[in-house]
Amino acid sequence: MTARPRIKDVAELAGVAPSTVSVILNDVPGARVNTATRERVQAAARELGYLPNGLARGLRTRRSGTLALVSDVIASTPYAGQLIQGAQEAAWEAGYLLMLVDTGGDEVLERSAIRALRQQQVAGVLYATMFHRLVEVPDLLAGLPVVLLDARSSREDVPAVVPDEEAGARTAVGTLADHGHRRIGFVLDRNDGPAAAGRLAGYRAELAARGLAWDETLVVRAASTSDGGQEAVGTLLDMPEPPTAVFAFNDEMAVGAYHAAEDRGLRVPEDLSVVGFDDLYVLAREMRPGLTTVALPHRAMGAAAARSLLQLVTDPTAAVPSLQLIACPLVRRGSVAAAPHRR
Amino acid sequence: MTARPRIKDVAELAGVAPSTVSVILNDVPGARVNTATRERVQAAARELGYLPNGLARGLRTRRSGTLALVSDVIASTPYAGQLIQGAQEAAWEAGYLLMLVDTGGDEVLERSAIRALRQQQVAGVLYATMFHRLVEVPDLLAGLPVVLLDARSSREDVPAVVPDEEAGARTAVGTLADHGHRRIGFVLDRNDGPAAAGRLAGYRAELAARGLAWDETLVVRAASTSDGGQEAVGTLLDMPEPPTAVFAFNDEMAVGAYHAAEDRGLRVPEDLSVVGFDDLYVLAREMRPGLTTVALPHRAMGAAAARSLLQLVTDPTAAVPSLQLIACPLVRRGSVAAAPHRR
Numbered sequence: 001m002t003a004r005p006r007i008k009d010v011a012e013l014a015g016v017a018p019s020t021v022s023v024i025l026n027d028v029p030g031a032r033v034n035t036a037t038r039e040r041v042q043a044a045a046r047e048l049g050y051l052p053n054g055l056a057r058g059l060r061t062r063r064s065g066t067l068a069l070v071s072d073v074i075a076s077t078p079y080a081g082q083l084i085q086g087a088q089e090a091a092w093e094a095g096y097l098l099m100l101v102d103t104g105g106d107e108v109l110e111r112s113a114i115r116a117l118r119q120q121q122v123a124g125v126l127y128a129t130m131f132h133r134l135v136e137v138p139d140l141l142a143g144l145p146v147v148l149l150d151a152r153s154s155r156e157d158v159p160a161v162v163p164d165e166e167a168g169a170r171t172a173v174g175t176l177a178d179h180g181h182r183r184i185g186f187v188l189d190r191n192d193g194p195a196a197a198g199r200l201a202g203y204r205a206e207l208a209a210r211g212l213a214w215d216e217t218l219v220v221r222a223a224s225t226s227d228g229g230q231e232a233v234g235t236l237l238d239m240p241e242p243p244t245a246v247f248a249f250n251d252e253m254a255v256g257a258y259h260a261a262e263d264r265g266l267r268v269p270e271d272l273s274v275v276g277f278d279d280l281y282v283l284a285r286e287m288r289p290g291l292t293t294v295a296l297p298h299r300a301m302g303a304a305a306a307r308s309l310l311q312l313v314t315d316p317t318a319a320v321p322s323l324q325l326i327a328c329p330l331v332r333r334g335s336v337a338a339a340p341h342r343r
Numbered sequence: 344m345t346a347r348p349r350i351k352d353v354a355e356l357a358g359v360a361p362s363t364v365s366v367i368l369n370d371v372p373g374a375r376v377n378t379a380t381r382e383r384v385q386a387a388a389r390e391l392g393y394l395p396n397g398l399a400r401g402l403r404t405r406r407s408g409t410l411a412l413v414s415d416v417i418a419s420t421p422y423a424g425q426l427i428q429g430a431q432e433a434a435w436e437a438g439y440l441l442m443l444v445d446t447g448g449d450e451v452l453e454r455s456a457i458r459a460l461r462q463q464q465v466a467g468v469l470y471a472t473m474f475h476r477l478v479e480v481p482d483l484l485a486g487l488p489v490v491l492l493d494a495r496s497s498r499e500d501v502p503a504v505v506p507d508e509e510a511g512a513r514t515a516v517g518t519l520a521d522h523g524h525r526r527i528g529f530v531l532d533r534n535d536g537p538a539a540a541g542r543l544a545g546y547r548a549e550l551a552a553r554g555l556a557w558d559e560t561l562v563v564r565a566a567s568t569s570d571g572g573q574e575a576v577g578t579l580l581d582m583p584e585p586p587t588a589v590f591a592f593n594d595e596m597a598v599g600a601y602h603a604a605e606d607r608g609l610r611v612p613e614d615l616s617v618v619g620f621d622d623l624y625v626l627a628r629e630m631r632p633g634l635t636t637v638a639l640p641h642r643a644m645g646a647a648a649a650r651s652l653l654q655l656v657t658d659p660t661a662a663v664p665s666l667q668l669i670a671c672p673l674v675r676r677g678s679v680a681a682a683p684h685r686r
Contacts, residue, residue: 007449022450066459080424088445092452097459100443102431106350107365109435116409116440120463226629255629262631282626286569286598288605 005048014044025050065096067309068117069149071128072105079130079281079298083149086302087126094310096123107138114140124313126305127151132162132195145312149305150298152194152323159312161305161324165195168294168328169202169247170209172275175292175330176245177210180339181273184212185243187232187253189224199249199277224249229256230263237264237272244339245273251280254291254335269337279331290333297326348391357387368393408439410652411460412492414471415448422473422624422641426492429645430469437653439466450481457483467656469648470494475505475538488655492648493641495537495666502655504648504667508538511637511671512545512590513552515618518635518673519588520553523682524616527555528586530575530596532567542592542620561586565596572599573606580607580615587682588616594623597634597678612680622674633676640669 010025011018016037024033024041044050069087071080084100091098101117103110117125124145129135135151137158148160176184186203189196200219207214220235222228229248236243237260248254254276261272268274268289276284279295308320353368354361359380367376367384387393412430414423427443434441444460446453460468461483468484471492478494480501491503519527529546532539543562550557563578565571572591579586580603591597597619604615611617611632619627622638647667654661 006447018448019450066463084445088447097444097456100445101440102427102443104349104431105361107362113440120409252625252629259631280625282595282623283629286595286626288602 005050007050009048010041010044010050013048014041016041021045065123065313066120067091067096067098067124067126067306067313068122069098069100069126069128070110070113070117071100071102071130071149073102073130079278079296082298083128083130083302086299086304087149087306088302090303090306090310096310096313098306110138111140114138118144124309126302126309128305131193132165132198133193145309145316147305147309147312147320150301156322159308159320159322159324161301161308161326162194163296163301163328164325165198165328166202166205167325168277169199170206171328171330172247172277172294173203173206174210175332175336176247176273176275177206177212179245179273179336180341181243181245182212182339183215183218183241183243183245185218185220185233185236185246186249187220187222187229187236187246187257188249189253190221190228191224196249203247218243222253224253226252226256226259229253230259231256233257233260234263237261237266244271244341245275245336248274248276251276251278251284251291251293254293255283255287258287258335269335271340273337273339274335276335277328284331284333287333287335289335292333292335293331294328295331297328301326348393350393352391353384353387353393356391357384359384364388408466408656409463410434410439410441410467410469410649410656411465412441412443412469412471413453413456413460414443414445414473414492416445416473422621422639425641426471426473426645429642429647430492430649431645433646433649433653439653439656441649453481454483457481461487467652469645469652471648474536475508475541476536488652488659490648490652490655490663493644499665502651502663502665502667504644504651504669505537506639506644506671507668508541508671509545509548510668511620512542513549514671514673515590515620515637516546516549517553518675518679519590519616519618520549520555522588522616522679523684524586524588525555525682526558526561526584526586526588528561528563528576528579528589529592530563530565530572530579530589530600531592532596533564533571534567539592546590567593567596569595569599569602572596573602574599576600576603577606580604580609587614587684588618588679591617591619594619594621594627594634594636597636598626598630601630601678612678614683616679616682618679620671627674627676630676630678632678635676635678636674637671638674640671644669 007018007021011021021041024038088098101113126149128149129151132150137153152160220232222232246257254274257274258268261268266272276291276293279293284291284293304324311318311320350361350364354364364384367381431441444456467488469492472494475493480496495503563575565575589600597617600617601611604611609615619634619636622636627634627636651663654663
């Protein structure tokens with residue numbers, strides 16, 4: 001992930017306080033800064049490619065526009081941050097403030113929140129779920145520009161931005177095939193939804209593209225937790241002809257794959273290669289070996305959705321894509337090795 | 344952590360859709376629901392102790408009050424969710440909507456955001472940082488009720504809600520002492536701040552309370568990452584008389600302790616007991632053995648701060664505590680065992 005440079009990065013490089021950077025780059029009227037400092041900060045900003053945000057520039061002269069991000073549940077998912085950050089940066093660059101409201105999935109509360117946002121003349125709404133799923137767009141949003149974020153609805157007139165689950169799964173299975181694996185297990189969530197359906201479709205499609213046979217005994221459903229993954233991968237490893245690699249529906253199930261291997265005296269990746277999905281904050285990176293996984297592109301999704309929304313806010317008839325599938329990149333760490341028979 | 348029951352929990356227990364629960368428990372006018380379903384949902388709500396939120400009730404009849412949570416950086420920390428959830432639940436119960444604005448630590452943007460919130464007649468502001476630190480309260484907030492959340496300022500007139508870092512560290516060291524450990528290392532962040540200072544004070548205080556000698560060679564500073572923890576704990580383990588237990592400044596450093604032990608053929612907890620701090624989402628739970636750690640009470644802090652703010656919104660002269668230290672509970676998992684010489 002390449003992070004957009006932040007004010008503190010400029011401050012560090014220039015050796016000044018963030019407040020100084022802010023004052024200089026935003027041309028705060030009346031601020032006195034010596035020339036050498038100003039030049040050092042400007043040079044650091046250029047070197048890092050830092051852009052002062054449009055919101056700050058815009059708000060000095062006029063009342064701000066406001067966008068809202070209405071979501072079911074921010075709490076208890078570690079993903080929210082990146083979604084919000086992506087949306088926020090796009091909003092700020094266009095001079096809009098982003099207000100977040102979390103409804104806890106309570107429909108009555110959601111209606112109340114939307115009414116309050118409309119009273120406050122919000123220019124548009126990102127309607128987000130914290131896991132890719134199908135939603136009904138609330139009627140109360142009628143007439144307001146709306147973009148769905150990590151969610152889809154049956155209404156084709158509401159643009160949606162979601163992860164490209166199928167392509168992400170193809171990437172995962174593809175990297176295992178590239179390493180010579182021919183028997184690749186897939187452990188996935190018991191519950192169906194766009195994520196499970198898309199990842200399963202990708203698994204099938206990539207097997208077919210590689211000339212590998214579909215074998216339904218290699219697909220095991222369980223709870224999408226580490227315990228579920230451990231149980232499901234255990235089932236696979238206890239088969240007469242076990243797979244040499246496992247693609248896990250999410251990183252927690254992938255952790256379960258590590259445990260199932262360890263329980264049987266097998267090593268990851270030497271005896272069992274594992275690829276996860278999500279790039280779950282801290283966990284995937286801190287596993288030993290680090291977990292190779294397909295990242296959910298939360299920041300890119302947030303930014304794409306906010307940009308579509310801003311287009312609609314400016315021109316309600318703008319031709320924004322009705323569906324944007326955002327690519328899920330492979331994050332290579334240490335859990336994939338060549339298939340045993342190839343070494 | 345005991346989660347407050349949510350509408351979906353009631354729906355699951357009653358075997359109906361969440362929307363049905365919402366309609367029934369919020370007495371939505373004109374909704375038709377059969378009596379058996381209504382009774383089943385009401386019984387499930389009673390059984391779980393679910394309370395419909397005040398926001399929804401209040402908003403049907405009058406314009407909502409709005410509180411704002413202004414924070415430096417929500418993104419990239421997995422903590423934000425619980426802080427927000429705690430604050431939000433307290434706000435909702437009182438009939439207030441909570442709007443979140445993340446400023447990315449940019450002071451000019453923060454000023455713009457505060458101006459926008461004031462234009463929208465926000466009733467009060469929670470001013471939050473995502474790591475416990477010292478802040479200046481922006482002048483633009485003057486005259487508005489403000490409570491600091493996970494932050495403190497030099498101004499004593501602004502109430503603050505922060506974790507009780509010192510007592511949390513005493514709990515960590517205390518549980519190690521209870522298990523017979525006499526040589527307890529402490530690895531901590533190179534950077535000083537309220538968290539590092541408080542946890543170090545707690546470490547010293549608990550050693551003293553247990554009659555254990557202060558030994559500065561047992562305290563090692565490093566980067567507060569797993570690599571930093573691995574290096575710092577490695578230093579401790581390579582001492583002529585290494586500690587039998589380590590208290591780590593945070594869970595990532597604790598992960599490094601596991602790695603340092605593994606690198607030397609030592610087992611956690613048999614050869615080295617480890618206690619972390621933070622209860623970092625997923626990671627602490629998914630370690631093998633599970634990491635015993637001191638939890639940051641984000642949800643309780645969010646709720647306490649919102650309740651103080653609501654008191655001030657109702658009565659600006661209300662006597663709310665100027666400082667609330669929220670207890671950090673020990674989460675026992677599998678990384679602490681009796682000291683080797685005791686077995």
